[in-house]
Amino acid sequence: MSTAPKTVQSxxxxxxxxxxxxxxxxxxxxxxxxxxCIAPAYTLTAALGPTVSEVGVHLPAIFLVGFIPMLLxxxxxxxxxxxxxxxxxxxxxxxxxFGPWIGWMGGWGLIAATIIVLSNLAAVAVDFxxxxxxxxxxxxxxxxxxxxxxxxxxxxxxxxxxxxxxxYRGMETTKxxxxxxxxxxxxxxxxxxxxxxxxxxxGTAFDATTISPDWxxxxxxxxxxxxxxxxxxSIFIYWGWDVTLxxxxxxxxxxxxxxxxxxxxxxxxxxxxxTVALATLSFAGVGETGLGAGNPENQSSxxxxxxxxxxGPFAILMSLAILSxxxxxxxxxxxxxxxxxxxxxxxxxxxxxxxxxxPTYKSPSFATIAAAIAAAGFYVITRTVSENALWDTxxxxxxxxxxxxxxxxxxxVWFFRAEAFRGARGFxxxxxxxxxxxxxxxxxxxxxxMDSMDPEYGSGSSVGGVGxxxxxxxxxxxxxxxxxxxMYRLRPEFFKGKVLTRA
Amino acid sequence: MRYVVGYTxxxxxxxxxxxxxxLARNHDVSLDLVLVIPEDSPFNAVYPPEAGYxxxxxxxxxxxxxxxxxxxxxxxxxxxxxxxxxxxxxxLIDAAVEFDAAALVIGATNxxxxxxxxxxxxxxxxxxxxxxPVALAPHGYHRTEPITRLSCGFxxxxxxxxxxxxAVESARDRGLPLRLVSLLALDGGNSPGLADAAWVHAADRLxxxxxxxxxxxxxxxGGSGEVDGSVPEPEIVVAQGRTIExxxxxxxWEDGEILLIxxxxxxxxxxxxxxxxxxxxxxxxxVPMTVVPxxxxxxxx
Numbered sequence: 160m161s162t163a164p165k166t167v168q169s170x171x172x173x174x175x176x177x178x179x180x181x182x183x184x185x186x187x188x189x190x191x192x193x194x195x196c197i198a199p200a201y202t203l204t205a206a207l208g209p210t211v212s213e214v215g216v217h218l219p220a221i222f223l224v225g226f227i228p229m230l231l232x233x234x235x236x237x238x239x240x241x242x243x244x245x246x247x248x249x250x251x252x253x254x255x256x257f258g259p260w261i262g263w264m265g266g267w268g269l270i271a272a273t274i275i276v277l278s279n280l281a282a283v284a285v286d287f288x289x290x291x292x293x294x295x296x297x298x299x300x301x302x303x304x305x306x307x308x309x310x311x312x313x314x315x316x317x318x319x320x321x322x323x324x325x326x327y328r329g330m331e332t333t334k335x336x337x338x339x340x341x342x343x344x345x346x347x348x349x350x351x352x353x354x355x356x357x358x359x360x361x362g363t364a365f366d367a368t369t370i371s372p373d374w375x376x377x378x379x380x381x382x383x384x385x386x387x388x389x390x391x392x393s394i395f396i397y398w399g400w401d402v403t404l405x406x407x408x409x410x411x412x413x414x415x416x417x418x419x420x421x422x423x424x425x426x427x428x429x430x431x432x433x434t435v436a437l438a439t440l441s442f443a444g445v446g447e448t449g450l451g452a453g454n455p456e457n458q459s460s461x462x463x464x465x466x467x468x469x470x471g472p473f474a475i476l477m478s479l480a481i482l483s484x485x486x487x488x489x490x491x492x493x494x495x496x497x498x499x500x501x502x503x504x505x506x507x508x509x510x511x512x513x514x515x516x517x518p519t520y521k522s523p524s525f526a527t528i529a530a531a532i533a534a535a536g537f538y539v540i541t542r543t544v545s546e547n548a549l550w551d552t553x554x555x556x557x558x559x560x561x562x563x564x565x566x567x568x569x570x571x572v573w574f575f576r577a578e579a580f581r582g583a584r585g586f587x588x589x590x591x592x593x594x595x596x597x598x599x600x601x602x603x604x605x606x607x608x609m610d611s612m613d614p615e616y617g618s619g620s621s622v623g624g625v626g627x628x629x630x631x632x633x634x635x636x637x638x639x640x641x642x643x644x645x646m647y648r649l650r651p652e653f654f655k656g657k658v659l660t661r662a
Numbered sequence: 663m664r665y666v667v668g669y670t671x672x673x674x675x676x677x678x679x680x681x682x683x684x685l686a687r688n689h690d691v692s693l694d695l696v697l698v699i700p701e702d703s704p705f706n707a708v709y710p711p712e713a714g715y716x717x718x719x720x721x722x723x724x725x726x727x728x729x730x731x732x733x734x735x736x737x738x739x740x741x742x743x744x745x746x747x748x749x750x751x752x753x754l755i756d757a758a759v760e761f762d763a764a765a766l767v768i769g770a771t772n773x774x775x776x777x778x779x780x781x782x783x784x785x786x787x788x789x790x791x792x793x794x795p796v797a798l799a800p801h802g803y804h805r806t807e808p809i810t811r812l813s814c815g816f817x818x819x820x821x822x823x824x825x826x827x828x829a830v831e832s833a834r835d836r837g838l839p840l841r842l843v844s845l846l847a848l849d850g851g852n853s854p855g856l857a858d859a860a861w862v863h864a865a866d867r868l869x870x871x872x873x874x875x876x877x878x879x880x881x882x883x884g885g886s887g888e889v890d891g892s893v894p895e896p897e898i899v900v901a902q903g904r905t906i907e908x909x910x911x912x913x914x915w916e917d918g919e920i921l922l923i924x925x926x927x928x929x930x931x932x933x934x935x936x937x938x939x940x941x942x943x944x945x946x947x948x949v950p951m952t953v954v955p956x957x958x959x960x961x962x963x
Contacts, residue, residue: 505718
C-alpha cells in the first residue's frame with residue numbers, strides 16, 4: 160500500500176493552446192460560418208416586409224447603405240476583441256472605457272437584443288413549422304393553426320424550451336450540418352428569385368414592376384424618418400456578418416482568412432439580398448393589396464405569403480430552409496446572452512448565480528435558463544399586446560442593436576484614444592471607423608425611438624396612444640435602468656469600479 | 663501504476679473518486695483526475711463573438727479539480743488535469759492512453775433527472791470503446807477503504823479465459839480473495855442441472871487458467887477454504903434467478919467487493935451485451951463493477 164504523500168503536481172492548464180480546433184477552418188468554412196450566423200432566409204423573411212413598409216421600392220438602396228455602419232462598427236469591435244478578449248464583450252469593454260454605469264447598460268442592450276432575436280426566431284420557426292405541415296398534408300387549415308393565439312404561444316414556448324435544453328446540454332451544430340443548412344438556404348433563395356423573375360418574364364407575376372435605377376438611390380427615400388428606420392432594420396440583416404472578422408486561431412491562416420472570408424461573405428450576402436429584394440419587388444410590387452410587398456398583412460413574414468405563388472409546389476423547400484435555419488440559429492443564439500450574463504455575474508454586476516456553470520455539461524446553467532425565460536416572457540407579452548408581434552419585435556430589435564453597437568463603437572474610440580493617433584492604421588480602425596459607425600447607429604437609435612412614439616409607427620400597434628415599438632424598445636432599456644439601480648443597491652462594489660476598473 | 667479518474671464536480675464525479683481511492687489503496691496506484699471541458703466548434707459560432715468564456719470555464723475547472731483533489735486522502739497520490747475535447751469519453755480514453763493508465767474510473771450513473779437508474783452516456787460510450795478496463799462506481803458510492811474481495815462474472819462467451827486470467831492475477835497481486843460468479847437467468851426458476859453444468863465449466867476453466875486450483879463447491883456464501891493461509895482458494899458460486907437482476911440480488915455482496923466482468927469490445931454482440939446485460943447487472947449490483955475489454959492483457963506492474 161502506498162504511503163506516498165499526495166502530491167498535487169502542476170494542474171495542466173491547456174488554455175494557451177486554444178485546443179485542437181486551431182487551424183481547422185479554411186476560407187470556405189469561414190464563409191459558411193459567416194453566412195450561417197446571418198441566416199439569410201430567416202433574416203429576409205423577417206426584415207424584408209418591415210423595410211419595404213418604410214422605404215418602399217428603395218429597399219435595395221437601404222440594404223446597401225445599411226452595410227456601411229455595420230462595417231465601420233465591426234472594425235472597432237475587432238480591435239476591442241483582440242485587445243481585451245472577454246466573455247462579457249460589449250459589457251466589459253464599455254465598462255473599461257466609460258465606467259460601470261454605461262458598461263452595465265451596454266451589456267443590458269446586448270442581452271436584450273439577443274433575447275428579442277431569440278423570441279423572434281422561435282416565432283418565425285413556429286410559423287413555418289405550421290406552414291410546412293399545411294404544405295405536407297396539402298391542408299391550408301394546418302397553416303392557420305399558427306394564428307390561434309394560445310396554440311401559437313404554446314408552440315413557441317416549446318421551441319424556446321427545446322433550444323434552451325439543447326444549448327444547456329452543450330450540443331452543437333456540426334460542420335457537416337452547417338454546410339448543408341447554408342447551401343440549402345442559398346439554393347432555395349436563388350430558386351425563389353429565379354422563379355419570381357420567370358413569372359415576371361411570362362407575364363404571370365402578381366404586379367410586374369420594372370426595375371429602375373432609382374431603387375438604388377438612398378437619397379430618394381422620402382424622409383429621414385423612413386431612412387433611419389430602414390437603416391436600423393438593415394443593421395439587423397447584416398447582424399452576424401462580423402463573426403468572420405473576429406475569427407483567429409481557428410482559421411488555417413489567421414493573417415488572411417478572416418479578412419478574405421468577411422469580404423466573400425458580404426459579397427455572397429449582398430448578391431443574395433439584392434437578387435431576392437429585386438425579385439420580390441418586381442414580382443409583387445409595393446402595392447398594399449393582395450400579394451403586394453406593401454400589404455401590411457404580408458410584411459411580417461414575406462416568404463410565408465409569396466413562396467407559394469412564386470415557387471408553386473416547391474414552396475415547401477422555402478419553409479424547410481427557413482425552419483431549419485431559424486431552428487439552428489435559435490440554438491446557437493442561446494449561447495450569447497447566456498455568456499454575457501455569465502460574465503456579468505462573474506464580475507458581480509448582477510447576481511453571482513448567473514455565473515454558475517453546470518458541472519455536468521460545463522455550460523452556463525443559470526444564465527441559459529434565464530435567457531429562455533426572458534425570451535419566452537418577451538414573446539408572450541409582445542404577442543398578447545401586438546396585432547403583429549413579428550414585425551414589432553424586428554423593429555425593436557433593430558433599435559436595440561443600434562443601441563448596444565453604438566455604445567460598443569464609442570467604447571472602442573474612447574478606450575484607444577491614447578494610441579489611436581500613432582499611425583494611419585490605428586487612426587482608421589480604432590478611431591475614425593468606429594466613431595463614424597457609432598455616431599450613425601446612435602443617431603438612428605434616437606431618431607427611431609422618437610418616431611416610434613407615434614401610434615401608427617411600424618405595424619400600427621399601440622398601447623395607451625404610444626407606439627408599441629417605442630414601448631418595447633424604450634421599455635426594455637428603462638427596465639434595464641431600474642434593474643441596474645436595484646443592483647447598485649444590492650452589490651455596489653461593481654458600481655464603485657472595484658471589480659472592473661476603467662482603463 | 664496510474665488510474666485515470668473521469669472527474670465531474672457532481673455526485674457522479676465524487677462516486678468515481680471514492681472508488682478510485684479504494685482501488686488505489688489495494689495497490690501502489692496513483693490517480694489522475696481528468697476533468698474534460700468541451701471544445702467549442704467554430705461551426706457553431708457564438709454571435710456576437712466573444713473570446714473570454716474559455717478563461718472563465720478554465721478557472722471554474724481549476725476550482726472543481728481542487729475540490730476533487732480534496733476528496734483524495736493523504737495516503738493516495740493524485741494529480742489533476744484539465745482536458746479539452748468534444749467527447750468526454752474519447753478525451754478520457756486519450757488521457758488514459760497518454761498516461762499509460764491501467765484503468766479508467768468513472769461514476770456510472772447519469773445525473774440527469776429521469777435517468778437515475780441507467781448508465782450515463784459517458785459510461786456507456788466508454789464501455790463501447792475503451793481499450794483499458796473501466797471501473798464503474800455505483801450511485802452514491804462513499805467507501806474509500808481498500809477493496810476486500812474480487813468477484814469475476816463468468817460465462818461461456820469467447821474471451822472468458824482471458825478475463826479469468828486478469829481476475830486471477832489481479833486477486834493475487836492485491837492479496838484478495840477471488841470469487842467466480844456465474845449468473846443464470848432462467849425463466850423457470852431454479853434448474854439444478856444447468857447450475858451444475860455452469861459450476862463444472864467454471865471449475866474447469868479455472869483449473870486450466872490457474873493451474874492447481876480447486877473450487878470449494880457451494881452455492882451459498884461463506885464456503886471459502888484457506889489453503890496456505892496467504893491467499894484463499896477461489897470460490898465458485900452459481901446464482902440463478904428468473905432474471906439477471908434477481909440472480910444478482912440473490913448473491914451476497916461484501917461492502918468492499920468489486921465485480922469484474924468482460925466486455926465484448928467491438929464484438930458483434932457488444933450492443934446486446936452492454937446495452938442490456940451489463941446495464942441490468944449494474945442496475946441491480948450494490949457494488950462497483952469493472953468492465954475489462956475483450957482482448958485485454960493485463961499491464962504488468
